[in-house]
Amino acid sequence: EAGVAQSPRYKIIEKRQSVAFWCNPISGHATLYWYQQILGQGPKLLIQFQNNGVVDDSQLPKDRFSAERLKGVDSTLKIQPAKLEDSAVYLCASREAGDSGELFFGEGSRLTVL
Amino acid sequence: AQTVTQSQPEMSVQEAETVTLSCTYDTSENNYYLFWYKQPPSRQMILVIRQEAYKQQNATENRFSVNFQKAAKSFSLKISDSQLGDTAMYFCAFMNLQGGSEKLVFGKGTKLTVNP
Numbered sequence: 001e002a003g004v005a006q007s008p009r010y011k012i013i014e015k016r017q018s019v020a021f022w023c024n025p026i027s028g029h030a031t032l033y034w035y036q037q038i039l040g041q042g043p044k045l046l047i048q049f050q051n052n053g054v055v056d057d058s059q060l061p062k063d064r065f066s067a068e069r070l071k072g073v074d075s076t077l078k079i080q081p082a083k084l085e086d087s088a089v090y091l092c093a094s095r096e097a098g099d100s101g102e103l104f105f106g107e108g109s110r111l112t113v114l
Numbered sequence: 115a116q117t118v119t120q121s122q123p124e125m126s127v128q129e130a131e132t133v134t135l136s137c138t139y140d141t142s143e144n145n146y147y148l149f150w151y152k153q154p155p156s157r158q159m160i161l162v163i164r165q166e167a168y169k170q171q172n173a174t175e176n177r178f179s180v181n182f183q184k185a186a187k188s189f190s191l192k193i194s195d196s197q198l199g200d201t202a203m204y205f206c207a208f209m210n211l212q213g214g215s216e217k218l219v220f221g222k223g224t225k226l227t228v229n230p
Contacts, residue, residue, distance in 0.1 A: 033217065042118075042205050042220030043159075056215040089157060095216075101147040101209055103218055105159035 002026065004106035006092050012112045018080035021109045025074070025094030031055075032069055033103065034077050035091040043091055049075065082113045116141045116208050120221035127196045128229050134181075135191045135224050137206030145211045148182065148189045149218065153203040162204070165189065196228045 005024040013019050025032050030051050035043035046065065048056040051072035060067070064083070069075040079086055089110045093103040117140045127133035139148070150162040165173045165182050172180050177197075181190045193200055206221040 031216070040222075042207075042222045043218075044220070045217050048215060048217050056217060091157075091159070093159070093218075101149070101164060101211075101216070102161050103159075107156065107158045110157075 004092055004094055004104055006090075006106035006109050008109055009107065010110050010112075012114065013082055015084055015113050016081040018078065019082060019111060020079075021077045021090050021092075021111075023075045023077070023092030023106060025092070026096070026104055028096060029094035029104070030072070030097045031095040032075050033093040033095070034067055034075070035093065037089045037091055037108070039088070046077070046090075079111075082111075084113050087111055087113045116143070116210060116219045118206050118208050118219055118221035120206055120224050122224045123222070124225045124227070126227040126229055127193075129196055129198060131196055132192060132194045133196055133226065135193075135204055135206075135226065137189045137191070137221060139187050139189065139206070139208050141187070141208065141210065143210050143212055147209040147211065148180075149207040149209065150178070150180070150189075150191045151205045151207055151220075152200075153205065153223075155202070159205070163191065193226075198228050198230060200226060201228045202226060 032049045034046040037043040046060045047067045049069040052069045067077045089108040091108045092106045119138045146167045148165045151159045163175045177194045179192045203223045205223045207218040
């Protein structure tokens with residue numbers, strides 16, 4: 001079974017530029033999460049989708065971050081304009097319906113903002 | 115809001131020995147899961163072990179076991195017969211099963227180094 005796919009793995013941009021990250025979850029997984037992991041910290045939830053609807057985006061900085069999950073499958077996270085403090089690893093995870101609780105994570109996209 | 119605290123930023127252990135990682139959490143909910151995730155240097159998070167709050171019996175997965183103390187809100191991970199491949203960041207995480215938003219809340223992590 002294919003895992004959670006993310007791209008790009010690495011991205012370096014200047015501040016005020018824009019960037020987009022893509023995630024393809026495990027087939028059949030209804031719930032998709034984007035987490036931000038700043039160096040030395042635990043991951044922090046940015047947004048959670050159930051199919052193509054948003055369940056929780058309370059910690060998403062909506063003035064610069066946006067995310068969508070068209071057709072309830074893959075998802076894109078965009079940052080525009082980027083700030084220095086956005087340097088982090090952006091982790092995508094998915095989970096199937098049911099109560100197993102386990103999230104499956106991708107390898108992440110490392111963003112460096114200069 | 116739920117919080118997860120890992121008080122040991124770094125730990126080390128000799129190969130083949132046993133090590134325990136600590137985790138405490140704060141919640142007013144009664145129906146939840148607790149997890150330990152491992153993040154090797156390649157960064158992909160991998161589930162190590164899961165505990166349902168309603169179960170009194172501590173979860174065990176091969177060399178990994180937990181000590182779940184619900185009243186104390188404590189959830190420690192014991193790694194027996196440590197192996198070099200256990201070197202990684204370990205994150206304790208909480209998932210509330212009520213309210214519709216079943217998301218993981220992570221601690222800050224413990225960096226474990228297994229020495230040969």
